[in-house]
Amino acid sequence: MYRRAQKGIGYLAQEASVFRKLSVEQNIMGVLEMTKLSKKEQKHKCNELIEEFGLEHIRDSRGDLLSGGERRRTEIARCLAVSPNFILLDEPFAGVDPIAVEDIQKVVRSLKEKNIGILITDHNVQQTLAITDKTYIMFEGRIFKEGSPEDLASDPEERLKRLEIERQERAQAEQERIRREQRLAAENAAREEALRQEAERKKQEEIARAEAKRKEQERREAELAKQLKEQERLKTLEKERKIAAEKAEREEALRQEAE
Known part of the structure; x- marks a missing residue:
């Protein structure tokens, strides 16, 4: 993760990556502590991310007590802790309910507005087409179609x-x-x-x-x-x-x- 961060790349794995026994705040601070920010700047950045992703009410909740959507938002907030230029999202809609899908879509749109490059791989075509600018559909290991979501x-x-x-x-x-x-x-x-x-x-x-x-x-x-x-x-x-x-x-x- 440290080498990816140095290259300006964030990564959200398909499997749950939150530290289960740590709180939401501790999960984010754990990444911020590896940056060159001062303690005061780390705390400020952590508060900004918690507020931005609507995690204030669960900031003290442990990772193993979060819902699928809350866990995903925490993981994305943690990715942003290193201020990446690109974020790789692997199956971001896997294992989350429809409401959480909408939350994640909103998060992705807000990341696009911040001029952060986003690469998504997902089997949920409909949910993915709703937020991408350009899409590649692969079939049997090869690119079958490419173009805009509308096309x-x-x-x-x-x-x-x-x-x-x-x-x-x-x-x-x-x-x-x-x-x-x-x-x-x-x-x-x-x-x-x-x-x-x-x-x-x-x-x-x-x-x-x-x-x-x-x-x-x-x-x-x-x-x-x-x-x-x-x-x-x-x-x-x-x-x-x-x-x-x-x-x-x-x-x-x-x-x-x-x-």
């Missing part, structure tokens, strides 16, 4: 081709929608499979822990039984030793009595 709008062949282009665009949009749904379905299936595998892993771990606990309990019970059996054997041996000792004493007593 192109009144050309029967161009209208037919435009209908074909719009039909192809609708078909592409439908294919993209199907691919997006398939991708989402695949992602959901992958997540569900991952959850299933995780649940199965936890189940197997629980079974393994239960089995290990059961074996440990059996080992302890076997060890206890072994200890009890050993104690019983020792008691029996002690009892037999006492009986043998008593018997020997009696026999010794009888022998002494006989003598």
Whole structure:
């Protein structure tokens, strides 16, 4: 962006380019801070752009809370922060409602009045023809028609081709929608499979822990039984030793009595 600004070129991408967690004012000031303007001049320029594009009521709103039209106006205001000679607008009408389309058209007309060159690429032919001075219609990668919006709008062949282009665009949009749904379905299936595998892993771990606990309990019970059996054997041996000792004493007593 800095190199483009040095060359006097501003660029508005098709995808949202606002900093989502920053306010409208912070988005514009973020660009102005890269210029050679003083802090006071930056603040003054920021206020001018906010007022010019009707952003005063949302200057403190975060980028992720803006509507499509508000986001577009913020992005265009940010482009103008570097005082460009030319602005490249890529699909400026994409993803915005009809009211926002009119707002953007008004903005483009005001930029033209400031003698700023504007290059627009857009699939919305009708909205684009309403604000351009010269138009090129491309079909299958080549320029199909060129001329003023009035000439192109009144050309029967161009209208037919435009209908074909719009039909192809609708078909592409439908294919993209199907691919997006398939991708989402695949992602959901992958997540569900991952959850299933995780649940199965936890189940197997629980079974393994239960089995290990059961074996440990059996080992302890076997060890206890072994200890009890050993104690019983020792008691029996002690009892037999006492009986043998008593018997020997009696026999010794009888022998002494006989003598």
